[in-house]
Amino acid sequence: MPSYRLDLAYDGTGFRGYARQDGQRTVQGELEDALGILLGVAPLTAVAGRTDAGVHAHGQVVSFDTDGELDGPQLARSLNGILGPEIAVSKVARVEDGFSARFWATYRRYRYQLSQAESVDPLARNQVWNVGRRLDVAGMRAVAAAIVGEHDFSAFCRSVEGKSNVRRVEETWWDEGDDLLTFWIGANAFCHQMVRSLVGFAYDVGRGFTAVDSISEIIESGDRSRVVTVAPPHGLTLWEVGY
Amino acid sequence: MPSYRLDLAYDGTGFRGYARQDGQRTVQGELEDALGILLGVAPLTAVAGRTDAGVHAHGQVVSFDTDGELDGPQLARSLNGILGPEIAVSKVARVEDGFSARFWATYRRYRYQLSQAESVDPLARNQVWNVGRRLDVAGMRAVAAAIVGEHDFSAFCRSVEGKSNVRRVEETWWDEGDDLLTFWIGANAFCHQMVRSLVGFAYDVGRGFTAVDSISEIIESGDRSRVVTVAPPHGLTLWEVGY
Numbered sequence: 001m002p003s004y005r006l007d008l009a010y011d012g013t014g015f016r017g018y019a020r021q022d023g024q025r026t027v028q029g030e031l032e033d034a035l036g037i038l039l040g041v042a043p044l045t046a047v048a049g050r051t052d053a054g055v056h057a058h059g060q061v062v063s064f065d066t067d068g069e070l071d072g073p074q075l076a077r078s079l080n081g082i083l084g085p086e087i088a089v090s091k092v093a094r095v096e097d098g099f100s101a102r103f104w105a106t107y108r109r110y111r112y113q114l115s116q117a118e119s120v121d122p123l124a125r126n127q128v129w130n131v132g133r134r135l136d137v138a139g140m141r142a143v144a145a146a147i148v149g150e151h152d153f154s155a156f157c158r159s160v161e162g163k164s165n166v167r168r169v170e171e172t173w174w175d176e177g178d179d180l181l182t183f184w185i186g187a188n189a190f191c192h193q194m195v196r197s198l199v200g201f202a203y204d205v206g207r208g209f210t211a212v213d214s215i216s217e218i219i220e221s222g223d224r225s226r227v228v229t230v231a232p233p234h235g236l237t238l239w240e241v242g243y
Numbered sequence: 244m245p246s247y248r249l250d251l252a253y254d255g256t257g258f259r260g261y262a263r264q265d266g267q268r269t270v271q272g273e274l275e276d277a278l279g280i281l282l283g284v285a286p287l288t289a290v291a292g293r294t295d296a297g298v299h300a301h302g303q304v305v306s307f308d309t310d311g312e313l314d315g316p317q318l319a320r321s322l323n324g325i326l327g328p329e330i331a332v333s334k335v336a337r338v339e340d341g342f343s344a345r346f347w348a349t350y351r352r353y354r355y356q357l358s359q360a361e362s363v364d365p366l367a368r369n370q371v372w373n374v375g376r377r378l379d380v381a382g383m384r385a386v387a388a389a390i391v392g393e394h395d396f397s398a399f400c401r402s403v404e405g406k407s408n409v410r411r412v413e414e415t416w417w418d419e420g421d422d423l424l425t426f427w428i429g430a431n432a433f434c435h436q437m438v439r440s441l442v443g444f445a446y447d448v449g450r451g452f453t454a455v456d457s458i459s460e461i462i463e464s465g466d467r468s469r470v471v472t473v474a475p476p477h478g479l480t481l482w483e484v485g486y
Contacts (some may be wrong), residue, residue: 011365056366080362088362119323119331122254123299123480127366237366 001065003099004072007091008043010057013126013234014086018060027051027087027155028223032240034082038075043061048100048241054233056127058111059240063101069242070094092093107170107242109186110195114203117179128180129199129235137176137208143202144172144183144214152223156198157191165191165222184239195216195236200229244308245370247315250334253300256369256477257329260296260329261303267397270294270330272307277325277354281318282309289345291484293388295436297476299370301354301481306344309417313337324469350485351413353438354430356478357446360422372442372478378418378449387415387426389458407445408434408465427482438479443472446480 008031016024028045035197036042043064051057072092079089115121116213120130137240150168157165164222168188175182200217204210218226251274261266263275271288278284286307294300313333347365356371358364363373393411400408411431418425426442444461447453453471461469 009365010363011368058366067305084365085368086364088365092361117333119252119333120320120328121332122252122327123301123370125254125328125448179346213470 001067001097002069003063003065003095003097004070004097004237005091005093005101006062006064006076006089006097008057008060008062008087008089010033010060010087011126012051012054012056015053018049018051018057027057030083030087031079034079035064037082039070040080045095046100048101048105049108049238051236051238052196054171055113056237058237060238061100061101061105061241061243063095069104085088086204096150097177101241104178104243105241106188107186108190109184109187109237109239109241110183110190111237112195112199112231113237114181114183114199114231115179120133126234127237131203131231133207135181136208137154137174137181138207139212140183142212143198143205143215144174146183146212147185147198147219148172151219152222153191153194153219155218155224156201156222156226159224160192163191167191167194173200192229196231196233197227199231200233201227203231204229214239244310244340245312246265246306246308246338247313248334248336248338248342249305249307249332250321251300251303251305251330253303253330255294255297255299256364257393258296258401259288260298261290261292261294268370270300273326273330276323276411277322278307278342281321283318284446290479291344291348291422292351292433294479294481295439295476299430299477299480299481301395301483304348304484304486306338306342306346318383326335339378342354344484347486348484349431350429350430352427353430354480354482354486355434355474356425356480357426357442357444358422358472359424364427370480374446374450376450378424379451380417380424380449381456382422382448383426383445385455386419386441386448386458387417387428389455390428390441390462393463394420395465396437396462398443398467398470399437400463400467402467403435406434410434410437413414438475439474439476440470442474444470446474447472 018027020028045064048061076089076092155166170186261270263271275285288307291304319332319335321473413429
């Protein structure tokens with residue numbers, strides 16, 4: 001069967017996350033329902049990153065197989081008519097048969113925004129975690145540097161029984177604006193709540209609550225209880241996926 | 244009586260504009276009601292820029308006079324507790340007696356954001372006008388250059404009987420991103436709908452509907468009916484005010 005790739009962005013504020021849940025408004029639920037209306041039957045979809053409630057996407061990727069040939073640009077326009085403006089489909093294209101947005105992905109990049117400003121910026125309030133205090137950015141950069149490489153991130157993940165939490169972090173960096181701190185992290189894959197736990201840890205270092213040199217020991221311990229702070233979801237955006 | 248200056252930002256999406264209107268949710272109404280709760284009696288306020296429904300503010304300025312000495316930082320925190328997160332007060336400070344945020348202002352800068360992308364960015368949908376097509380940016384820059392200086396902007400304003408529409412535009416420029424075009428304009432003051440009408444005109448030039456060299460003639464004509472397009476409010480933000 002022909003495979004299709006769908007590129008989309010969404011504002012996660014009004015959704016209970018990406019993954020379909022009965023009785024909840026989710027991105028997957030809305031998207032599959034819309035595909036069902038337009039294609040006659042809702043296809044099974046795969047997704048690159050199952051974002052949590054309140055988390056956004058700039059470059060999410062979804063795939064599905066369907067009988068027959070679809071007009072990608074036309075389908076994208078029709079989907080936007082149903083799903084917009086909270087969800088925007090930028091592209092629908094036929095890809096290699098068997099393509100899976102989930103299993104073929106080799107790289108994911110996330111962005112996390114955090115503000116040191118005393119008051120919340122109303123125009124960014126759903127996309128920036130306002131911590132309202134100055135942080136030790138050098139310490140936070142040291143945390144970012146220490147997590148690069150292949151590690152078992154069990155201390156920073158909500159684990160699933162029997163599943164490995166080993167991930168390979170390719171790159172991390174902090175961009176520093178006047179008040180805004182933006183964390184970028186690229187990895188082969190992420191376990192559940194990994195970015196928010198890492199940002200929470202960096203924040204604890206930034207506010208002087210945790211010593212930066214404990215990071216390697218905590219990773220080694222695999223002890224989830226050592227990570228106190230999980231940054232809130234609304235600062236997080238799935239930025240892009242590589243194949 | 245001591246005078247106070249209040250600096251604030253707001254997301255204009257949920258308000259019927261800045262200026263108080265009976266039975267409508269407005270920024271002025273919310274702010275004066277909150278001041279009334281905190282000070283015992285609501286002061287009369289003056290504002291630098293009376294933004295329309297849906298228009299945002301990054302650096303709006305409000306002033307009021309009140310008896311006695313106020314604790315500015317404490318009042319800012321209390322106001323944010325009542326008004327946040329759609330309205331954020333970044334500062335309250337005592338200023339020179341008689342200060343008026345409206346009459347003492349000598350400079351206002353606005354920002355207008357417009358996207359050429361095919362689909363709306365869900366995370367910016369309340370702050371960017373999505374025109375969904377490529378525009379002639381050189382033509383739009385020529386419009387921006389032509390309006391600098393002191394002119395009667397009657398063709399670009401919703402006029403008020405008996406009031407002058409002469410304004411002095413100090414500077415204008417377009418920032419160009421991949422899809423995003425950002426218009427900046429600074430002037431001594433603005434008449435009603437002036438920025439949105441100028442952006443609408445620039446858009447008509449950018450899409451090839453209007454010739455760029457008509458701009459000077461239209462300004463001279465003072466004929467409001469010559470300006471066909473008024474850009475929607477949600478792309479507009481009052482950025483800063485100078486005194």
